[in-house]
Amino acid sequence: MNLLSSTEAFSLSALSLACVGVVANTFQGDGEPVIASLAFSGLAFASSYSMIRWLGPVFMNAGLKGRDMSKLKRTEIPESLGAVCALIYLLTIIVFIPFPFYKDIVAATSGGGNRDISVSEDHQISGRSLHRFPHSKLATYLSAVLSLQSVVILGIGDDLFDIRWRHKFFIPAFASIPVLIVYFVDYGVTNVVVPMQLEPYLGQMVDLGWLYYTYMAAIAIFCPNSINILAGINGIEVSQSIVIGCLLLLNDLLSLYAAPSSPNPHPATDPHYFSIYLVLPFLGVSLALWSHNWYPAKVFVGDTYCYFAGMVFAIVGILGHFSKTLLLLFIPQIINFVYSAPQLFHVIPCPRHRLPRFNARTGLLEPSTTQWQRPPRKSAALLLNLLAGLPVALIKLEKNNLGEIVESTNLTILNLWLVWFGPMREDKLAIGILLMQLSCGLFGLFVRHELALLVFRQDNRQ
């Protein structure tokens, strides 16, 4: 059961061989990093797919397993397999390092693509001293890898030791330290462009100083945690990450398309290539995980995957200087976070798990609820009644004869979706949420690329 079928083995081998061929071929020209990245992503997909299958039993033996609560037969399946994807991803982007810089290496050593030229005595002792080599880009890339690796280490620690929620909330903050420090050392721009409407008061640009670092840290904390709390049904964590990843790629293409072959490249093209190099292999490993985690799930992804996925997006947004655009792709996550806030901050009691409840009789998911042993305090009752009384109800309440609240649905958009559209099967729910994610994201990109000129003086594309 845990071996690959012969069809799978054959397809994966063929894919891998083709990818190796493509990678080898990129050495003929200028390195063609985007093509190489695509091929590496194919390799990452193939190896993640096989490793997830092979390592499942190993993880079960090591105690990394859980029961699927939303199935009739609650069989145990391996947990935390996202860690495997994250490690394969890290190895991929590390091995990829020479490719974006291949052109620079060749240019700096011989100018003609031939590296076997004689070198000066001086070079032999002190190294290449490539004056035209973009060392600062390399440092940026390395800091990104370092932050991702940090979040993976901390995520694995969380999967193993079950860290408390209020501690693990800050895991991404720790992991973002390398990126922030290299940003400080190497770049240090803390100015933001001011919307035209505010220019009379603030000027064209405003220097946020250390506030900008706080803002970046907040992005790094928000993205991973927001994915981690929009979770609980088969495939939702991976699928939302895949949708966001695809939208990021679309954003990169839209931004690059406007400056297709200008001789003096716009400074904003580099970050978008950088984003492509990080997102493509992410999609590779995520698709492999998706095919095992989609309904009915054969493995669980674990917290490591959520942190890792969110951190990829945060880093791409921070280092690519499009963190505002990034937030436009996180609209459902932002809504879910705001909507969850009363429970997250314990205004309303928060049970350990808030995932929808599986009704064994119908086989469908229903909104899960919090039971009120005692009627809620006045302030909480007011909030609950307000949410329930809106034209579109944002919560479903059960009251007893006295009009006291005895039960209220949990505040996640998964439950809200079920309140609005009624009980449905697990995969239907996931597809609904994903379509909403996709629509919000496309709308966000439309706002970014078409409507931004209403607010900002100039677009990066110009």
Added chain:
Amino acid sequence: MNLLSSTEAFSLSALSLACVGVVANTFQGDGEPVIASLAFSGLAFASSYSMIRWLGPVFMNAGLKGRDMSKLKRTEIPESLGAVCALIYLLTIIVFIPFPFYKDIVAATSGGGNRDISVSEDHQISGRSLHRFPHSKLATYLSAVLSLQSVVILGIGDDLFDIRWRHKFFIPAFASIPVLIVYFVDYGVTNVVVPMQLEPYLGQMVDLGWLYYTYMAAIAIFCPNSINILAGINGIEVSQSIVIGCLLLLNDLLSLYAAPSSPNPHPATDPHYFSIYLVLPFLGVSLALWSHNWYPAKVFVGDTYCYFAGMVFAIVGILGHFSKTLLLLFIPQIINFVYSAPQLFHVIPCPRHRLPRFNARTGLLEPSTTQWQRPPRKSAALLLNLLAGLPVALIKLEKNNLGEIVESTNLTILNLWLVWFGPMREDKLAIGILLMQLSCGLFGLFVRHELALLVFRQDNRQ
């Protein structure tokens, strides 16, 4: 029991406060990275010391525990606490990143230590573009952190899943990929100086090409694994690492001392500062671990620590271009590896554990042995008899009436030491081995700094 005593708490707090003060003070001048590194090492010591104490029970609960076989009461104690030290070390060297570059940041932004100057419009959009900033040094530093983090991730995987010996042997090779790739991208020197005696045949320098990368990978594989096999008694893994770390510091001081204040610094000073920045915090966390792991041990270090320690040394040696000097500090490990080879490569059967045997009656350690159910094959018997028949016996054999070998001591220098000097208490054995390590290392440095001119045309010091 797992809380800090009030004396400990007080001393550690005082130390931490002092270190924070020193770090804050370095901002007054040019950043003084060596002083800052020393202070960070103090902080790393204090936090490792407390975290090891606090996390012991957590690790036991998570199943990370083992029995001390060389004690009368074989109580269970927490295992793999070296991983905690490694993580604190990583955090320390990440937070330390700005310090070695502080001078460059200040110089590039204002030239006078004041960072609040007005900046040009161009800078606001495209970043600082610090032309004088040593980006390549930053990239090198980051690649070192990345490799260390990789080895820690893989080490934790090993501690959790008990990877097979023939697989885990290559863990450091994977982890060295970032350093090797950045070396390739950023530096690319593959020439080695030829000993004078060979110059007529090879010229003054010889370009090893890709062989040089193989050599560096071999160093990266050897150092961690050689520490991992010189193990098995309380404190030996940490102590040998501390001795090697101190010798590396001594080597740095000897190398820097010769060029104290030349206006145009020799290219070889940078790697030695780099080495100091990596080794000082290593000593900080190791001393904290040592105080818990020395006889009688209250925690075990785990494989993670051995890999991590070996990798620190390998990286310092590789990126500092003194890998040959490094090997002079690993003489006991090299001897142990060569001596163990017949068992490691299964010429002679190798039991799962080869640590010395504890004699409960005397409380002393005795050489552990391999029992031969059947007499050894001819070739093995020849080897065993040869080792036993040397003027200084390298093995102890038990024979039956027929002259067939029925028992032979295991081939580790710990057992050999016990063969030579008789049974002794665990800590006596550790001290003996460490004194040998120290003497060999000091001799090695003497050879490097005084005798090298017999073989090489010029010393780095000149």
